[in-house]
Amino acid sequence: xxxxxxxxxxxxxxxxxxxxxxxxxxxxxxxxxxxxxxxxxxxxxxxxxxxxxxxxxxxxxxxxxxxxxxxxxxxxxxxxxxxxxxxxxxxxxxxxxxxxxxxxxxxxxxxxxxxxxxxxxxxxxxxxxxxxxxxxxxxxxxxxxxxxxxxxxxxxxxxxxxxxxxxxxxxxxxxxxxxxxxxxxxxxxxxxxxxxxxxxxxxxxxxxxxxxxxxxxxxxxxxxxxxxxxxxxxx
Amino acid sequence: xxxxxxxxxxxxxxxxxxxxxxxxxxxxxxxxxxxxxxxxxxxxxxxxxxxxxxxxxxxxxxxxxxxxxxxxxxxxxxxxxxxxxxxxxxxxxxxxxxxxxxxxxxxxxxxxxxxxxxxxxxxxxxxxxxxxxxxxxxxxxxxxxxxxxxxxxxxxxxxxxxxxxxxxxxxxxxxxxxxxxxxxxxxxxxxxxxxxxxxxxxxxxxxxxxxxxxxxxxxxxxxxxxxxxxxxxxxxxxxxxxxxxxxxxxxxxxxxxxxxxxxxxxxxxxxxxxxxxxxxxxxxxxxxxxxxxxxxxxxxxxxxxxxxxxxxxxxxxxxxxxxxxxxxxxxxxxxxxxxxxxxxxxxxxxxxxxxxxxxxxxxxxxxxxxxxxxxxxxxxxxxxxxxxxxxxxxxxxxxxxxxxxxxxxxxxxxxxxxxxxxxxxxxxxxxxxxxxxxxxxxxxxxxxxxxxxxxxxxxxxxxxxxxxx
Amino acid sequence: xxxxxxxxxxxxxxxxxxxxxxxxxxxxxxxxxxxxxxxxxxxxxxxxxxxxxxxxxxxxxxxxxxxxxxxxxxxxxxxxxxxxxxxxxxxxxxxxxxxxxxxxxxxxxxxxxxxxxxxxxxxxxxxxxxxxxxxxxxxxxxxxxxxxxxxxxxxxxxxxxxxxxxxxxxxxxxxxxxxxxxxxxxxxxxxxxxxxxxxxxxxxxxxxxxxxxxxxxxxxxxxxxxxxxxxxxxxxxxxxxxxxxxxxxxxxxxxxxxxxxxxxxx
Numbered sequence: 001x002x003x004x005x006x007x008x009x010x011x012x013x014x015x016x017x018x019x020x021x022x023x024x025x026x027x028x029x030x031x032x033x034x035x036x037x038x039x040x041x042x043x044x045x046x047x048x049x050x051x052x053x054x055x056x057x058x059x060x061x062x063x064x065x066x067x068x069x070x071x072x073x074x075x076x077x078x079x080x081x082x083x084x085x086x087x088x089x090x091x092x093x094x095x096x097x098x099x100x101x102x103x104x105x106x107x108x109x110x111x112x113x114x115x116x117x118x119x120x121x122x123x124x125x126x127x128x129x130x131x132x133x134x135x136x137x138x139x140x141x142x143x144x145x146x147x148x149x150x151x152x153x154x155x156x157x158x159x160x161x162x163x164x165x166x167x168x169x170x171x172x173x174x175x176x177x178x179x180x181x182x183x184x185x186x187x188x189x190x191x192x193x194x195x196x197x198x199x200x201x202x203x204x205x206x207x208x209x210x211x212x213x214x215x216x217x218x219x220x221x222x223x224x225x226x227x228x229x230x231x232x233x234x235x
Numbered sequence: 236x237x238x239x240x241x242x243x244x245x246x247x248x249x250x251x252x253x254x255x256x257x258x259x260x261x262x263x264x265x266x267x268x269x270x271x272x273x274x275x276x277x278x279x280x281x282x283x284x285x286x287x288x289x290x291x292x293x294x295x296x297x298x299x300x301x302x303x304x305x306x307x308x309x310x311x312x313x314x315x316x317x318x319x320x321x322x323x324x325x326x327x328x329x330x331x332x333x334x335x336x337x338x339x340x341x342x343x344x345x346x347x348x349x350x351x352x353x354x355x356x357x358x359x360x361x362x363x364x365x366x367x368x369x370x371x372x373x374x375x376x377x378x379x380x381x382x383x384x385x386x387x388x389x390x391x392x393x394x395x396x397x398x399x400x401x402x403x404x405x406x407x408x409x410x411x412x413x414x415x416x417x418x419x420x421x422x423x424x425x426x427x428x429x430x431x432x433x434x435x436x437x438x439x440x441x442x443x444x445x446x447x448x449x450x451x452x453x454x455x456x457x458x459x460x461x462x463x464x465x466x467x468x469x470x471x472x473x474x475x476x477x478x479x480x481x482x483x484x485x486x487x488x489x490x491x492x493x494x495x496x497x498x499x500x501x502x503x504x505x506x507x508x509x510x511x512x513x514x515x516x517x518x519x520x521x522x523x524x525x526x527x528x529x530x531x532x533x534x535x536x537x538x539x540x541x542x543x544x545x546x547x548x549x550x551x552x553x554x555x556x557x558x559x560x561x562x563x564x565x566x567x568x569x570x571x572x573x574x575x576x577x578x579x580x581x582x583x584x585x586x587x588x589x590x591x592x593x594x595x596x597x598x599x600x601x602x603x604x605x606x607x608x609x610x611x612x613x614x615x616x617x618x619x620x621x622x623x624x625x626x627x628x629x630x631x632x633x634x635x636x637x638x639x640x641x642x643x644x645x646x647x648x649x650x651x652x653x654x655x656x657x658x659x660x661x662x663x664x665x666x667x668x669x670x671x672x673x674x675x676x677x678x679x680x681x682x683x684x685x686x687x688x689x690x691x692x693x694x695x696x697x698x699x700x701x702x703x704x
Numbered sequence: 705x706x707x708x709x710x711x712x713x714x715x716x717x718x719x720x721x722x723x724x725x726x727x728x729x730x731x732x733x734x735x736x737x738x739x740x741x742x743x744x745x746x747x748x749x750x751x752x753x754x755x756x757x758x759x760x761x762x763x764x765x766x767x768x769x770x771x772x773x774x775x776x777x778x779x780x781x782x783x784x785x786x787x788x789x790x791x792x793x794x795x796x797x798x799x800x801x802x803x804x805x806x807x808x809x810x811x812x813x814x815x816x817x818x819x820x821x822x823x824x825x826x827x828x829x830x831x832x833x834x835x836x837x838x839x840x841x842x843x844x845x846x847x848x849x850x851x852x853x854x855x856x857x858x859x860x861x862x863x864x865x866x867x868x869x870x871x872x873x874x875x876x877x878x879x880x881x882x883x884x885x886x887x888x889x890x891x892x893x894x895x896x897x898x899x900x901x902x903x904x905x906x907x908x909x910x911x912x913x914x915x916x917x918x919x920x921x922x923x924x925x926x927x928x929x930x931x932x933x934x935x936x937x938x939x940x941x942x943x944x945x946x947x948x949x950x951x952x953x954x955x956x957x958x959x960x961x962x963x964x965x966x967x968x969x970x
Contacts, residue, residue, distance in 0.1 A: 062603050062697040083607050090605020099704060101600040105246035110239075117239050118605050162604075308826075350937045357937075442767030444862060445933045445941045448901075448912050462936055466827035467905055471882045474908045474936050508905025509876065509884050 007074060008035035009170055009202045010059050015068030017054050017225075028054040030225040031068070036218070038169070039200040041193065042232075043213055046222035052206040053174055055222065059204060060093055060172045061085050073169050090118040094163030094201075096173035100155040102147040108158045109134065109143040115166045133165040137191060153184035157191065164195055171196075173205045177212065186211055240610065244618040247590060248625075254586055255622060261582035262626025262677055263633065265575035269673045270634035272571055274661035276564045281379040281665060282657070283557055284524065287550040289374045289383070292336065292518035293527050295553065296320070296534065299544045301515065302552070309342040310468050310506040313513025320543065321517055329533045335376065336520040338369035341502040343515075345465030347401070347477075347495060349409040358408050360401075360463065362495035364502020364514075367391035373520050379665070383657060387496070389481050396498040399477045401461075404492035406482035414459035415482050463495065467508040475505045484655065572673075576680050579626075583619050583684035591615060591692045598692050599700025612693040619685020623678035631674055638663045738851035741870050742888070744895035746846045749915075750788070751922045751949065754780040758795075758948040764941040773800065776969055780954045782808075786847050787880075789959045793969045804964050815964035822964050845888070848881035849874035859889055861898050862916035862931055868892045869899075883910070897927060909935040922949035 017029040028051045036042055036059075046052040057063035058070050061077050070077045073092050080088055094115075095101075102111045112133055116126040134140050137157040147155055156176060163171050173192070177185035193215050196203045205212055213219060218232030248255040297305065301312040314320065317339055324330055325337050341364035348357035367387065375384055391398050401409075403417060412420035459479040467473045477497055485491040503512040521530055527549060534547045551557050591598075598611055638661035647656040664670055736744075756778045763771035774796035779788045792805040802817040812825040845851070854871040861867045867889075874886040887901040900913040912935055915927035928947060934940035957963055 057698050060603065062701070083609075086602065086605050086607045088605075089603065093605075095600070095603045097600065097701070099596070101596060101701075103243065103597055103600070105243055105250055110242075114239065115604055117236055120236070348937065350939070355937060355939060437767040438764060438769060439767070441764045441931065441941050441943065443864075444914060444931050445764075445767065445938065447860075448933070449909070449935050449938045464936065469879050470827035471884070471905060472827075472910060473904045473906055474910060475906045476908070504906050510879075 006038050009038040009073055010034075010036040010204070011069075011071040012055075012058070012065075013069045013071075015058060015065045015070060017051075017058065017063070018066045028225050029058070029065070032225065032227055033068075034220065034227055034230070036202065036204060038202050040202055040217040040232075041196050041215060042202070042204045042218040042220065043216035044204065044206045044220045044222060045208070045213060046206075046228075050222045051225040052222050054225075056172050056174050056204065056206050059170070060095060061089050090115065091166070092169045094166065094168040094171040096156070096159050096163050096171065096176045098175040098178045100147070100152070100159050100179070102155055102158055102162070104147050107144050107146055108139055108150065108154075111147070111158055112161045112165050115162060119166055129165055133161040136195065137161045151184075152180050153188060156180060156184075156188050160188070160192060160195070164199065164201065167199065168201065170202045170204065173203065173207075175207055175209075176205065177207070177209050182211070185209065189215060236610070237613075240614050240617055241621075244614060244621055247594075247618060248621055251586075251590065254589065255625075258582045258586040258622050259626035259629065262579050262623055262681055263630035265579050266627045266630025266674060266677050267634050267637070268571055268575055269568070269677075270631060270663050270670060271637060271661060272568055273669055273673060274634065274638050274663035274665065276568060277662040277665035277669075278381075278660045279564065280561060281662065282381055282383060283560060284550075285377060285379060285381050285383050287554055287557055288378075288520060288524065289376050291550045291553055292338075292373060292520040293524065293550060294519040294521070294531055294534065295340075295548050295550075296324075296517040296519070296538075296545050297515065297548065299546045302546060302548050305515075309344065309515050310465075312515065313341075313468065313507070314515070314517065314545065315511070315513060317514045317517060320545070323537065323541070324517065324519070324534070327533065327537060330519075330530060330537075333521050333523070333526040333530050334519055335522045336369055336373050336518070338366050338373070338518045338520075339499060339514040340365055340516050340518050341499055341506060341514050343465060343502050343506050345463055345505065347405060347409060348462045348464060349411065350462065351460070356409050357464075358405065359493060360405065360495045361490070361493045362463070362497055362502060364497050364499040366393060366499050368393050369518075373518075376520055378523060381660070385483075385655065387481075388483065391480070391496075391498065393498075396500040396504075397476065397478045398480050399495060399497035399501070400481050400483050401477075401479055401496070402485045402491040402494035403482040404485070404488060405494060406479070408492060409461055411459050411461070411479060411482070415479065417482055463497075463505055465505050467506060468510055469508065471508060473505055473508050475501055477501065572676070576676075579623075579677060579680050580684045583622060583681045584687060586622070587615055587619055587685045587688035588691075590618065591688045594692075595695065595700050595703040598695055599697050599703065602695070602697040603701060608693040611695075612689045615689035615692050616682055616685050619689070620678060620682045622685075623681025626681070627674045627677045630677075631670075634663050637661070736870075738853040738870075738872050739846070741853070741872060741890050741895065742849070742851045742874070743846045745888075745890045745897045748895050748924065748926055749897060750779075751924070751926075751951070754778075754952055754954045755922060756948075756950050756952040756954075757946050760945040760947075762943045762945075764943070766939045767941070772797065778952065778954050778958065780956075780959070791954075791958055791967070793967070804967060806959065806961060806964060808959055813961045813964065817965075820965060822961050845874060845886070848877055849886060850877045851888075856892065857889065859899060862914040867896075867898050894925075896925075911935055917945075921947070922951060 012032055012034050015029055015032045016027065019026045019028055032055070044052045044055055054063065058065055059072060061072060064078070075088060077085065103114065106114065109130060113126060113130045116129060121129070131140065131143070134143050137160055139154060139157055139161070142150060142154060147158070150158065176192070177188055180188060189211055192203065195201070205216075207213070216232070219230070220227060221229040221231070296314070298312045298314050301309070305312040321337060321339065325334065343362045343364065345360060345362070346357050347360035349355065367390065371386060371390065374386055377383065387400060391400065403420070406412065406415055406417060407420050410422065411417070412422055461477050461479055462474055463477055464472065464474050477495065485494050499514070503514070507513060519530065521527060531547050531549065538545045601611065641659060641661050646659040648659050649656050756776060759775050759777055761773040761775070762769060773794065776793045776795055778791040781787070782789050790807040792807070794800040794803040804815040806813040806815070813822050814825050815822045851872045851874045854873050856868065857871040858866050858868050869889040869891050872888040872890060874888055876884050883902045884905040884907070885903040888897070889899040890896065891898055896918060897915045899915070901909060902911040902913070904910050912933040914931040915929070916931065917927065917929040918925050919928045921928065928945060930944045932942045932944070958967060
């Protein structure tokens with residue numbers, strides 16, 4: 001299929017990331033090399049402290065490697081300055097967080113609309129896209145509610161809508177179901193699976209959730225900052 | 236984009252309404268204090284300016300050197316041919332439309348004496364010779380609608396050169412309390428003979444000679460007529476009689492004890508005697524104080540053109556006290572502004588720091604979504620500005636309301652340099668540019684105070700911020 | 705400068721001697737001109753040569769004696785201005801002894817040995833007190849005034865005796881004249897000055913002057929006492945008694961301000 005011929009959306013080459021914790025040097029990622037093909041529903045698994053969040057941060061261009069090269073959407077991230085990286089994220093990367101992280105003073109509608117403001121989309125188009133996105137996550141009726149008036153599942157739906165509304169090439173989700181009960185988690189997973197299938201957006205998850213793993217096209221298992229296993233449909 | 240930043244800032248202010256209220260209150264208190272003080276100083280400045288312009292005019296033309304050297308001997312600095320000079324000033328096309336009153340005046344010094352009755356008394360006086368109708372017109376100047384108008388009481392007449400007014404202190408010293416029916420004016424105690432001088436027996440021979448041509452013990456006691464003695468420009472002793480028609484309190488005691496206001500003709504008679512009658516100064520009262528520098532420049536040009544050895548001084552130069560009061564109040568204002576500015580600064584820094592600390596995760600989320608650092612900074616600066624704006628608006632509204640209350644309450648007071656009580660008036664909007672400056676300054680301080688926390692927010696690492704719950 | 709005022713108060717005496725020293729033209733027997741009468745009376749008051757005299761000033765308030773000063777005066781005519789220059793030396797009371805005053809035309813310098821400085825006394829400072837009488841006595845009638853004869857009049861002199869006088873009206877002739885207008889009575893025949901009335905520029909009567917006690921002094925019969933009545937403060941009167949006239953050779957150098965500290969009087 002065509003997607004298989006396209007270049008990888010993420011390419012990490014000999015990437016290391018070390019942190020200074022007092023006098024101690026913590027190696028979160030150690031000489032990691034991997035490629036993630038586009039249009040997949042990929043999952044990064046690993047125990048707490050295995051380095052999977054660090055990996056997601058590097059892929060999401062909100063952290064920089066101590067060594068090695070990160071290339072996202074064919075862009076060498078190291079070549080961009082701070083503002084350019086911010087603009088790059090605004091255009092290409094959507095985030096979904098474990099704690100939902102909606103802006104509390106903005107309504108569901110305004111939270112979803114915010115990323116479109118960042119890319120400077122004109123008003124009418126912005127409104128159409130925002131409403132369509134809320135419709136797609138089943139929250140059209142709750143559009144004017146503030147986050148504190150929404151349930152956990154509804155909040156995460158808003159977060160998904162917010163991540164996807166700008167039609168990014170890449171969506172990163174760090175433990176998106178961890179704060180949800182399993183039924184809600186399941187509905188969130190199926191929602192994400194559906195929108196991923198519709199949009200062919202590349203989804204990358206970090207999770208412990210076995211439910212998520214069962215949906216994955218591809219699984220990267222991480223331990224102690226190194227790739228332990230790569231399972232998935234062969235490319 | 237800026238719209239959503241303002242929206243977020245505003246909603247956060249509303250969300251933390253108690254904290255925002257406290258901070259805005261500090262700003263409001265600052266605005267209130269400064270605006271009320273501004274209103275007070277404006278009232279004082281305009282009141283003092285009005286008083287000075289009413290009595291001295293805006294500008295005075297002297298013979299060169301008078302201002303620096305003439306005070307000790309005003310009569311030696313008379314303006315030659317002053318009528319001609321006044322005519323050319325009055326006819327000048329530039330000056331003519333600016334001038335409200337153009338009038339001559341003579342300053343003089345001498346001895347005022349009341350030799351009538353038993354208690355003969357005399358004292359050095361400082362006098363002013365004026366044209367009564369011109370003076371009255373000057374006293375009606377009120378560009379700033381202060382309502383200040385203290386007419387000459389009782390009025391002096393252009394037609395009667397012998398009439399004049401004196402300071403209440405001088406009236407007291409000259410034993411005129413009773414003739415002028417002055418309130419709170421006790422008669423002087425009988426003077427004790429100077430030590431070492433014992434009044435001898437009356438020498439009948441001398442007493443007879445003294446009483447032969449002039450009635451002894453003065454003319455009928457009870458009349459408020461005094462003698463003014465001065466040396467003429469030529470050095471000759473000269474005396475005139477002044478019918479004191481009333482006493483008016485003067486602000487400073489030393490002036491109150493020495494002041495004589497008389498008709499210009501009488502002053503000239505006393506100072507110049509048989510010589511050419513001159514004047515000390517040509518007084519210009521302008522329709523509007525804003526003409527002052529233009530009028531001054533034009534006068535100087537006129538005098539240069541005509542080779543007249545004259546100098547122009549404005550009322551602020553003539554009354555150093557005016558400048559001193561302005562400097563005093565300005566420094567008090569600066570002090571208040573400094574204290575209030577500090578309070579606002581600390582209040583806003585504190586509040587904004589708390590706001591930043593509470594929203595670290597939100598900051599991380601925004602940054603991850605692609606919001607630039609500069610917009611995070613703008614976000615919090617806008618919040619500080621909004622708090623400043625709200626506080627300033629509330630403070631300004633309160634200041635205007637309080638001023639209106641005070642102005643309606645009819646409280647009176649005696650301003651510095653004044654002799655009589657006048658209604659207290661807070662003129663908050665009397666100098667609108669300054670009021671605006673105070674408000675803008677406070678908003679600026681609030682914004683500047685937000686800069687530190689805002690920079691801190693902008694500098695946060697995205698990863699650390701996201702990890703912060 | 706407390707000494708200044710009391711010293712200045714006593715100046716009248718010094719000034720008394722300063723009169724016009726005019727060359728007297730021969731008086732016409734019957735109808736002397738007003739100017740001739742004035743010149744003659746100036747000559748009665750003042751010797752025609754440099755001289756020294758003693759003056760005693762007595763101040764009266766309401767007819768009671770208040771103050772007493774004794775001074776020695778040196779007088780000499782200034783050839784240029786025909787005015788006398790006077791140097792006054794205080795003798796009594798002791799607190800004023802040694803003080804000196806120089807009068808040259810309109811300028812008046814006061815010297816206080818205690819502070820060893822000379823200060824100028826302004827016209828303004830001579831307005832009241834007995835300093836003011838100086839102006840009456842210095843009146844240089846012949847030089848500074850233009851006289852007209854008003855007529856013959858019989859008036860009472862200081863001792864209430866009738867005197868047949870010429871009544872003269874004097875108007876200021878130049879800026880040096882202190883008074884705008886003076887009325888003067890001079891006895892017919894003797895040319896004794898009997899009485900004067902002095903008016904200010906404003907027309908107010910300032911001073912009334914009587915001469916009395918005529919006696920021979922330095923070659924002529926002269927008035928030896930003047931009574932000056934203040935017409936503004938009518939309770940004030942001053943007498944100036946002159947005596948001990950002596951012809952003296954006075955160096956011109958004495959009449960300089962710089963000389964005041966060095967001048968010694970025996």
